[in-house]
Amino acid sequence: MQGISVKPINAFSDNYIWMIIDEKKKEACVVDPGDPDPVLEQLSKDKLSLSSILVTHHHFDHTGGLQALKEKTQCAIYGPDSKVPGIEFALKDRDSVKILGLEFHVIEVPGHTLDHIAYYHAGETPFLFCGDTLFAGGCGRVFEGTHSMMHESLSKLSALPKNTLIYCAHEYTEANLRFAKEVEPSNAELDIRYDEVLSLRARDQITLPSTIDLENKTNPFLRCATENLLRDVKRQRDLTSQKPEDVFSILRSWKDDFS
Helix, strand or coil: CCCEEEEEEEECCCEEEEEEEECCCCEEEEECCCCHHHHHHHHHHHCCEEEEEECCCCCHHHHCCHHHHHHHHCCEEEEECCCCCCCCEEECCCCEEEECCEEEEEEECCCCCCCCEEEEECCCCCEEEEECCEECCEECCCCCCCHHHHHHHHHHHHCCCCCCEEEECECCHHHHHHHHHHHCCCCHHHHHHHHHHHHHHHCCCCCCCEEHHHHHHHCHHHCCCCHHHHHHHHCCCCCCCCCHHHHHHHHHHHHHCCC
């Protein structure tokens, strides 16, 4: 990503608005701007112009800043065809869009919401903006879709190249890994990751981006077919089916009730 950088902008209590920056042209794109004010502050601070916005789904904490940012910058706004006010260019599965000279492939990932999409850039260092579908150490709640839909969506993402950088939309990693350790206590790599995340959060540092490789090794929602996880889950839950989608459903319901 020569000349391109990605930085987080903090919003609300735990949201990240991702800013993609073309350092040479001093142009930027932001992903899921729920709040316009921190975006405008960052643009001013870095002396950047906002050329575009990418939206993953319709929830207000991802779309609340669209109209204000459009009025201030006249940027182009891309997102799912979900009738969100402000989205000008509706995207669907397998579409592609060029942003700051980078080609992003659109992947439909319903589950959290029915309109959810992710943006994947394939390159020497591939990267993914996945909103609230895949989190570091976890996945989004299933609000509008079904557990089966969410499992299928996560399976698409877990099959991306191992070195794909994952830019998700919330700082949920510590809580997600605490649940992951409950599910799979015998996962040594998970123990190492959890300690690293605790250290980062103790210093108020961000835990992102993650990678597909790290998620496949430590995120229980991507490990529903692994022998180690199945063995650990059997000790704690009534596992009548070992089909990955059924295991996922057990985990998602378990996480919903986990404190």
